[in-house]
Amino acid sequence: ESQLIIKERQQTTFQVEELINLLDGGKEKTALRRSIEQTILSDPLMKTDKIGYLTREQKYVQSVRRMMYFFTDLAKRNKWNIEDPHCPEMLFLSRSLSSVVAFMIHMGAFVPSISSFGTLEQVSKWQPLAKECLIIGCYAQTELGHGTNLRRLETTSTFDRNTQEFIVNTPNLSSMKWWPGDMGKSANHAMVMAQLITNGENHGMQAFIVPIRDMTTHKPLPGVEVGNIGSIMSLEDTDNGYLRLNNVRIPKENMLAKYANVDRSGRFQQTGNNRLMYASMMNLRIVLTREQMIHALQKACTIAARYSCVRKQGSLTPNGPEIPIMDYVTQQNKVIPRIALAYALDFTIMEVRHRYVQFLADVTRGDLSNMAEMHAISSGIKANASERTVAGVETLRRACGGHGYSMASGLPYLLLSVTGSCTYEGENTVLYLQVARYLIKTAANISMGKSVDGSSAYLAENTEARCSATSQEEFYDHSLLDACFKHRSKQLLQSVAMDLQGLLAEGKQQMEAWNLLSIQLVNSAKAHIERYIVATSASFVRKLNCSLKVKKLLNQLCSLVALHQITNFPGDFLKDGYLDSHQLDLARKAEVKLLQSLRHNVVGLVDAFDFRDEILGSCIGAYDGNAYERLYDYAKNDVMNKNDVHEESYQYLRPHLHRG
Numbered sequence: 001e002s003q004l005i006i007k008e009r010q011q012t013t014f015q016v017e018e019l020i021n022l023l024d025g026g027k028e029k030t031a032l033r034r035s036i037e038q039t040i041l042s043d044p045l046m047k048t049d050k051i052g053y054l055t056r057e058q059k060y061v062q063s064v065r066r067m068m069y070f071f072t073d074l075a076k077r078n079k080w081n082i083e084d085p086h087c088p089e090m091l092f093l094s095r096s097l098s099s100v101v102a103f104m105i106h107m108g109a110f111v112p113s114i115s116s117f118g119t120l121e122q123v124s125k126w127q128p129l130a131k132e133c134l135i136i137g138c139y140a141q142t143e144l145g146h147g148t149n150l151r152r153l154e155t156t157s158t159f160d161r162n163t164q165e166f167i168v169n170t171p172n173l174s175s176m177k178w179w180p181g182d183m184g185k186s187a188n189h190a191m192v193m194a195q196l197i198t199n200g201e202n203h204g205m206q207a208f209i210v211p212i213r214d215m216t217t218h219k220p221l222p223g224v225e226v227g228n229i230g231s232i233m234s235l236e237d238t239d240n241g242y243l244r245l246n247n248v249r250i251p252k253e254n255m256l257a258k259y260a261n262v263d264r265s266g267r268f269q270q271t272g273n274n275r276l277m278y279a280s281m282m283n284l285r286i287v288l289t290r291e292q293m294i295h296a297l298q299k300a301c302t303i304a305a306r307y308s309c310v311r312k313q314g315s316l317t318p319n320g321p322e323i324p325i326m327d328y329v330t331q332q333n334k335v336i337p338r339i340a341l342a343y344a345l346d347f348t349i350m351e352v353r354h355r356y357v358q359f360l361a362d363v364t365r366g367d368l369s370n371m372a373e374m375h376a377i378s379s380g381i382k383a384n385a386s387e388r389t390v391a392g393v394e395t396l397r398r399a400c401g402g403h404g405y406s407m408a409s410g411l412p413y414l415l416l417s418v419t420g421s422c423t424y425e426g427e428n429t430v431l432y433l434q435v436a437r438y439l440i441k442t443a444a445n446i447s448m449g450k451s452v453d454g455s456s457a458y459l460a461e462n463t464e465a466r467c468s469a470t471s472q473e474e475f476y477d478h479s480l481l482d483a484c485f486k487h488r489s490k491q492l493l494q495s496v497a498m499d500l501q502g503l504l505a506e507g508k509q510q511m512e513a514w515n516l517l518s519i520q521l522v523n524s525a526k527a528h529i530e531r532y533i534v535a536t537s538a539s540f541v542r543k544l545n546c547s548l549k550v551k552k553l554l555n556q557l558c559s560l561v562a563l564h565q566i567t568n569f570p571g572d573f574l575k576d577g578y579l580d581s582h583q584l585d586l587a588r589k590a591e592v593k594l595l596q597s598l599r600h601n602v603v604g605l606v607d608a609f610d611f612r613d614e615i616l617g618s619c620i621g622a623y624d625g626n627a628y629e630r631l632y633d634y635a636k637n638d639v640m641n642k643n644d645v646h647e648e649s650y651q652y653l654r655p656h657l658h659r660g
């Protein structure tokens with residue numbers, strides 16, 4: 001173990017294990033997680049080859065082999081409850097698997113959407129088959145021509161009264177399903193989202209289970225053309241596919257009919273709120289925020305923080321001893337705010353998940369009153385967490401200098417895989433505009449004197465016109481920081497709501513006016529969600545039952561998240577004079593002081609994320625800090641070095657060389 005990292009750990013002022021337990025949700029949960037990780041990582045059939053050494057095809061094959069074994073054997077033998085996406089086992093699983101893997105869409109989207117859209121009878125028919133992996137499914141919503149605008153999906157499902165079947169068809173090139181994970185080569189069933197047509201009338205998007213491959217030969221069924229879409233930026237463990245359906249007939253029972261059905265005569269009946277067809281996406285947005293975004297940020301923080309403590313370069317005195325790069329304040333400013341953000345997002349998503357589980361219970365009772373707010377929060381958190389994670393991982397990668405550019409650091413892999421999260425499960429701008437839609441409606445309600453509650457209640461509160469801070473210390477106070485974020489959000493919303501009214505009064509159409517103001521609308525949505533993160537993470541910490549030391553530390557992290565945002569994007573806080581330039585200077589000084597006070601706990605804070613070395617997959621971020629030994633080992637084992645003289649040199653170099 002590197003002496004430098006030992007020294008860092010000696011400086012830690014709190015019990016790392018306490019924080020680990022807190023992040024897992026209790027001591028028993030930590031034990032459960034570690035035992036899952038141990039079982040998975042010690043099983044030879046779950047082993048993966050080193051990232052960077054496999055071809056695209058090898059990655060897919062390895063992933064299918066591992067995950068089929070995992071679902072049909074390992075998880076069962078260990079009696080892990082992997083049925084519910086919010087159960088502890090499922091929450092810990094993605095960490096242990098360490099990359100996005102095959103059958104995540106099968107388990108994470110196909111299986112849950114059966115219960116989201118299916119009647120009890122349909123759920124009892126399809127879910128056991130899918131959970132046991134007796135059938136493999138995908139979630140086929142996006143088409144070549146449309147991903148965002150679901151109203152304009154072109155795949156049709158037309159009811160044939162004579163045969164009591166649906167005819168599912170992708171009538172043209174742009175209607176082909178395009179992108180769904182697990183679809184290209186693995187899935188034998190697809191959850192196809194299509195326009196329902198009965199008796200010549202279009203009733204909008206509904207879900208249909210369409211068998212696409214023969215259950216014995218695995219060959220595409222008649223009328224089905226299916227394949228892989230080709231190389232993508234990363235995430236090559238899965239087979240994102242295309243699917244063309246040429247008037248494929250499926251039984252009437254394959255339309256999932258929880259909220260709408262078609263009777264034998266073809267009469268359409270809506271039995272539930274049609275927004276619920278969209279609502280299933282909330283679940284995946286919340287699950288992915290934690291599993292793909294926050295975990296990626298935590299891993300990148302772990303790598304960059306440990307490496308920054310063992311990498312020495314330069315000195316703070318002329319000819320003095322070299323210092324770890326973590327002692328530079330600019331380095332602290334790259335690493336520590338990202339650690340703080342990783343904590344704040346984790347606390348926030350725990351709260352969001354808790355609210356979502358309550359929301360589901362409400363829905364079961366027929367109460368949809370929280371749907372609009374839940375949709376705004378889940379969309380906004382997904383957009384904000386993915387955007388800040390991608391930016392954060394890239395900052396951390398650059399913070400590791402040259403070695404951050406090597407695949408050996410693990411950082412390029414994290415960056416490439418997480419960048420997709422800004423697009424899938426709802427493109428971020430589009431999601432922010434959904435948040436803005438909710439905010440504009442809220443502003444209208446407030447102006448009509450209606451009461452608003454939940455995450456937007458503050459929009460109806462009176463706030464001070466100016467921030468009261470006169471000292472640096474006040475900028476650590478959560479309620480003062482929250483007031484800054486509330487004010488910014490309120491002010492941005494009021495301003496865009498007024499501009500919208502102005503354009504409408506001038507005679508502009510609603511959609512045109514909306515488009516003209518959409519940059520402001522996105523900014524307003526961001527401000528609302530960033531305030532939600534600042535407020536939710538601070539209140540989460542306030543309620544925690546933990547040691548004073550840990551509470552103090554977490555409070556500091558929450559302050560840092562807010563301060564870093566103010567000092568880096570001060571415009572909207574200064575715009576109407578809420579903060580003045582003197583206060584901004586105080587905030588900047590407060591931030592530097594906070595960075596320095598958190599400096600000696602940096603390694604402790606990332607150790608508390610508790611990622612085992614096998615899961616981190618980084619030569620420079622391993623627990624023992626032996627970065628250079630590992631980098632050398634990585635280079636020695638590179639495939640290009642298997643022979644001292646590369647074959648190509650005989651062919652292309654030697655004929656030209658001067659041979660003395």
Ligand SMILES: CC(C)(COP(=O)(O)OP(=O)(O)OC[C@H]1O[C@@H](n2cnc3c(N)ncnc32)[C@H](O)[C@@H]1OP(=O)(O)O)[C@@H](O)C(=O)NCCC(=O)NCCSC(=O)CCCC(=O)O
Pocket residue numbers: 104109139141142147148149150151181275276278279280281282288371372375424425426427430434437
């Ligand atoms: C953008 C919209 C919302 C547009 O639809 P629209 O009907 O034109 O929109 P609108 O008129 O503005 O609003 C309609 C209304 O529907 C509501 N709504 C919209 N979405 C939801 C929701 N999720 N839950 C609950 N309610 C929702 C909105 O709030 C609107 O309500 P309102 O009219 O205001 O009362 C929607 O179609 C959409 O969500 N598009 C994004 C598509 C998407 O997320 N696809 C994901 C595919 S699966 C995937 O990517 C998996 C990857 C995973 C992996 O690889 O790991």
Ligand SMILES: Cc1cc2nc3c(=O)[nH]c(=O)nc-3n(C[C@H](O)[C@H](O)[C@H](O)COP(=O)(O)OP(=O)(O)OC[C@H]3O[C@@H](n4cnc5c(N)ncnc54)[C@H](O)[C@@H]3O)c2cc1C
Pocket residue numbers: 105139140141142145146147148149178179180181235240420423424425426427428429430433
């Ligand atoms: C790795 C990966 C996995 C995926 N897995 C699946 C899957 O399993 N199943 C599935 O069905 N799909 C899947 N998708 C598809 C994904 O959900 C869509 O790509 C995503 O929803 C974005 O839609 P789009 O591609 O139509 O983007 P577009 O909507 O075409 O976005 C392009 C640009 O247009 C802008 N734009 C579009 N509409 C508006 C608007 N109304 N207002 C303002 N700007 C707008 C966007 O902001 C963006 O800048 C996956 C995609 C990826 C990358």
